Amino acid sequence: MKEEHATMRIVILETSDVHGYMMPYSYVDGSSINQGLSVISSLINEHRQHSEEVLLIDNGDFLQGSPLTYHQAKVDQSRPTTVIECMNAMNYDAVVPGNHEFNFGKSYLEKAFTASSFPWLSANVLSEETGEPLFGTPYRIWEWDNGVRLAVLGLTTHYVPNWEHPNHLEGITFTNPIVAAKQWVPYLREQEQVDVVIVSYHGGFERDLVSGEPTESLTGENLGYALCEEVSGIDVLLSGHQHRVISGEEVAGVCVVQPGSEGQFVGKVTLSLQKVEHKWIVNHKQSEIVSCESFVADPIVSELTTPAENNLQQWLDQPIGFVEGDNMRILNPFQARMTEHPFIEWIQRVQMEISGAEISCTALFDDLAPGFDSIITMRDIMINYKYPNTLRVLRLEGRDIKAALERSAQYFHLNDSGDIEVSSAFLYPKTQHFNYDMWEGLNYTINVSKAHGERIVNLEREGMPILADKQYVVVMNNYRASGGGEYSMFKDKPIVKEISVDMVEILADYIRDKGTIVSTVNDNWHVISGA
Known part of the structure; x- marks a missing residue:
């Protein structure tokens, strides 16, 4: 049957x-x-x-x-x-x-x-x-x-x-x-x-x-x-x-x-x-x-x-400090990655001061990060720094720094009108604004009109060219230091120092200690569309 x-x-x-x-x-x-x-x-x-x-x-x-x-x-x-x-x-x-x-x-x-x-x-x-x-x-x-x-x-x-x-x-x-x-x-x-x-x-x-x-x-x-x-x-x-x-x-x-x-x-x-x-x-x-x-x-x-x-909510709304000068509000995330922003420079300077490193790199993690107004709360820190990163100080050669900057420079693309925009590789299949790093302690220019691997020009430190075989001490978050984001040039490099405190704690303690932080920007890097 x-x-x-x-x-x-x-x-x-x-x-x-x-x-x-x-x-x-x-x-x-x-x-x-x-x-x-x-x-x-x-x-x-x-x-x-x-x-x-x-x-x-x-x-x-x-x-x-x-x-x-x-x-x-x-x-x-x-x-x-x-x-x-x-x-x-x-x-x-x-x-x-x-x-x-x-x-x-x-x-x-x-x-x-x-x-x-x-x-x-x-x-x-x-x-x-x-x-x-x-x-x-x-x-x-x-x-x-x-x-x-x-x-x-x-x-x-x-x-x-x-x-x-x-x-x-x-x-x-x-x-x-x-x-x-x-x-x-x-x-x-x-x-x-x-x-x-x-x-x-x-x-x-x-x-x-x-x-x-x-x-x-x-x-x-x-x-x-x-x-x-x-x-x-x-x-x-x-x-x-x-x-x-x-x-x-x-x-x-x-x-x-x-x-x-x-x-x-x-x-x-x-x-x-x-x-x-x-x-x-x-x-x-x-x-x-x-x-x-x-x-x-x-x-x-x-x-x-x-x-x-x-x-x-009670913890988030606790005021912990103030901003002196123009506030550090991020009104246009794309422009904050095109032209150095006071909020990014502040993050860099905290990383350098805490670690003792001479050079720092960091990213604006996403387009929702608002920066700081004149009064800073824990909510502001949590929203701007959303990952539980720690800091790692690496000993790098100049060629490693150049390679990392070239990786970051791939973030930009020239459209048919000659305007700079975000490369599709950083938008699809996953948005990766966090994989574009900005640097402090260096002077450099990203020329988007040049081919990948040749976009970083005028790379200097304190008026002197960065030398390929010279060693430099650089602080960055642990994700990047491990090679995350296709930064393989950092992987397995000598570690000078590990700072195991979470970055949110570092930033909050820094603001509490200072009481007031000063909004400054030194314009040490630029992004251009041609010669």
């Missing part, structure tokens, strides 16, 4: 790179914005009401990135992180640790892990001592009464040691995610007899999803495209890390999705399964992006978040 075909529908909802954003308002001005975990919770609840089988997975970078997460990690550690409390209340089925989960050190990481009511999945983050997955299990399997078995395998970008402070990674090993996937995907198919394999990878795509052409230097930071092409047996790839919004695409037959950042969107994958000859097969899969725009905050998550947010 011929078996009647049975069917099943499964919905996978993905969050990624939420970065601790909880409530639907801006930390800059308090304006309403429909994003964050409290809003996502309402979106999730609606899907659970209308779909029988819904799995909720977070793809990483949930513990760091907002003023709230900084405050709880650095200022008030009296309770488990609010982010974890809310994710518990939202009934997440599993999470994958991202690179930023390691930013606040092992103790904080363990505290968050212990407080979680859901498993943390990563097949390639291992205990150095045992060689086993650091968080216990690399995958989770769901089985339904009809016999369908679905697995989610977690993977984390193995580039973490290139960015993170070594103390935060003591006893932890990161292996290549493709190697790990080639081990575990066949195991899930053959040994665990699963019908569906979902890979949740905290990493993005190194190639254009349609053409397959490289979209970034193939450093290994992002290997999503290679995972799809080189590892057979994957049905769906949940991705992240790049903060891109991707849906409706397939790579080598693998359905892919990526839901942006800061809780603005949720990735949704709908799977249709059919039972054929005693075996369940995926006969259709579709990815889409669901916006949080039309949802309001879930009162349960809001109530959990409110005490921590109230403490945070």
Whole structure:
């Protein structure tokens, strides 16, 4: 007798790179914005009401990135992180640790892990001592009464040691995610007899999803495209890390999705399964992006978040100092990267004064950084300096400085009218304003009309040319010092000094100590469009 075909529908909802954003308002001005975990919770609840089988997975970078997460990690550690409390209340089925989960050190990481009511999945983050997955299990399997078995395998970008402070990674090993996937995907198919394999990878795509052409230097930071092409047996790839919004695409037959950042969107994958000859097969899969725009905050998550947010708001609004002279407000971020701005010069001078270095480099991280008004609060510092960076002083040769400046000079492009604009390479597939550095302690000019590698002219220090084989002492953040942002010329250079204090603390303490900081600018560098 011929078996009647049975069917099943499964919905996978993905969050990624939420970065601790909880409530639907801006930390800059308090304006309403429909994003964050409290809003996502309402979106999730609606899907659970209308779909029988819904799995909720977070793809990483949930513990760091907002003023709230900084405050709880650095200022008030009296309770488990609010982010974890809310994710518990939202009934997440599993999470994958991202690179930023390691930013606040092992103790904080363990505290968050212990407080979680859901498993943390990563097949390639291992205990150095045992060689086993650091968080216990690399995958989770769901089985339904009809016999369908679905697995989610977690993977984390193995580039973490290139960015993170070594103390935060003591006893932890990161292996290549493709190697790990080639081990575990066949195991899930053959040994665990699963019908569906979902890979949740905290990493993005190194190639254009349609053409397959490289979209970034193939450093290994992002290997999503290679995972799809080189590892057979994957049905769906949940991705992240790049903060891109991707849906409706397939790579080598693998359905892919990526839901942006800061809780603005949720990735949704709908799977249709059919039972054929005693075996369940995926006969259709579709990815889409669901916006949080039309949802309001879930009162349960809001109530959990409110005490921590109230403490945070009081702390953020504390005045800690003043600006003398023209204020350091950034009105035009592009112009602040074209012509030296007093706020950037101040950051540089703090880095040089604290470290004793003769040269400094830093970036204006994004277009939302507002600079300072005449009164400075903790909110101003947190908004302007959004990453938990520390400082590292390197001994570099002149050729390294020149190479780094040429890398930064690629940020600019001449359009058909001869006007300077931001190069598309710094805007797609991911906005990378943070990878354009400005320098203090040097004089230089960027001539955008020249070819890449030849744009830096008039490179001097104290009236003397920078010599290729002469050594110089330079301070920068730990991300850049490790080669992050394709600054390979810094990687493995001699370290003169490590300053382990977080930059937010350094800047706040500096302002408190001075009381008033002076707005100055020395115009030591210029960007021009021709001779």
